[in-house]
Amino acid sequence: xxxxxxxxxxxxxxxxxxxxxxxxxxxxxxxxxxxxxxxxxxxxxxxxxxxxxxxxxxxxxxxxxxxxxxxxxxxxxxxxxxxxxxxxxxxxxxxxxxxxxxxxxxxxxxxxxxxxxxxxxxxxxxxxxxxxxxxxxxxx
Amino acid sequence: xxxxxxxxxxxxxxxxxxxxxxxxxxxxxxxxxxxxxxxxxxxxxxxxxxxxxxxxxxxxxxxxxxxxxxxxxxxxxxxxxxxxxxxxxxxxxxxxxxxxxxxxxxxxxxxxxxxxxxxxxxxxx
Numbered sequence: 001x002x003x004x005x006x007x008x009x010x011x012x013x014x015x016x017x018x019x020x021x022x023x024x025x026x027x028x029x030x031x032x033x034x035x036x037x038x039x040x041x042x043x044x045x046x047x048x049x050x051x052x053x054x055x056x057x058x059x060x061x062x063x064x065x066x067x068x069x070x071x072x073x074x075x076x077x078x079x080x081x082x083x084x085x086x087x088x089x090x091x092x093x094x095x096x097x098x099x100x101x102x103x104x105x106x107x108x109x110x111x112x113x114x115x116x117x118x119x120x121x122x123x124x125x126x127x128x129x130x131x132x133x134x135x136x137x138x139x140x
Numbered sequence: 141x142x143x144x145x146x147x148x149x150x151x152x153x154x155x156x157x158x159x160x161x162x163x164x165x166x167x168x169x170x171x172x173x174x175x176x177x178x179x180x181x182x183x184x185x186x187x188x189x190x191x192x193x194x195x196x197x198x199x200x201x202x203x204x205x206x207x208x209x210x211x212x213x214x215x216x217x218x219x220x221x222x223x224x225x226x227x228x229x230x231x232x233x234x235x236x237x238x239x240x241x242x243x244x245x246x247x248x249x250x251x252x253x254x255x256x257x258x259x260x261x262x263x264x265x
Contacts, residue, residue: 020165104235
């Protein structure tokens, strides 16, 4: 698939953590092959994992019949990853601040803030069931 | 990335769990299960050595937070030891360094556990 001049790979999986891990490894391998450094690889891995985990847990509510759709592009100057689920979506602005003292003991709710901290760009579609991650190669 | 490996040992004052590899989406649940094994034996003073942990996402953080909460409920404590810089940055970004006691050396963690007075261990759950 060609979008905005970039070549995208498309993957679709059932809502399963082990399948998600395979997709994550595939994206990381593409980034490593393109020569991205260890810090970018860590950031990408963390953010893709948060997006996949959110899609399976919150979007598809662990329903293995529901799919997670991933498309990604790795070029020398940037990495784009789209992750969408078949859930109802949500309002990312309505997620409580996980770094507030009263929320520190909550075991979940950190995915979006980690994506925002480690990526150059994080955007949700209007429905709130697709996230677009962008990591720039700032060494290039 | 290496798969998550967990080695558990017991001292008179604490259970030590050494994590190596990656606490990622493919390993979700393993750390919870190992911690539950520890709690079911009545051990609530737990030291988790992170010096060989290469990666954690919020799934791994969630396991640690649940363990922290459980130890505190039982008047025990959970101490983290020597996270690698990339993993430490995750703690700093999420401000979980304000929740967890994080020390540089295993000896410091053992000393802290020795100073923690807890009731005799009773199996639960």
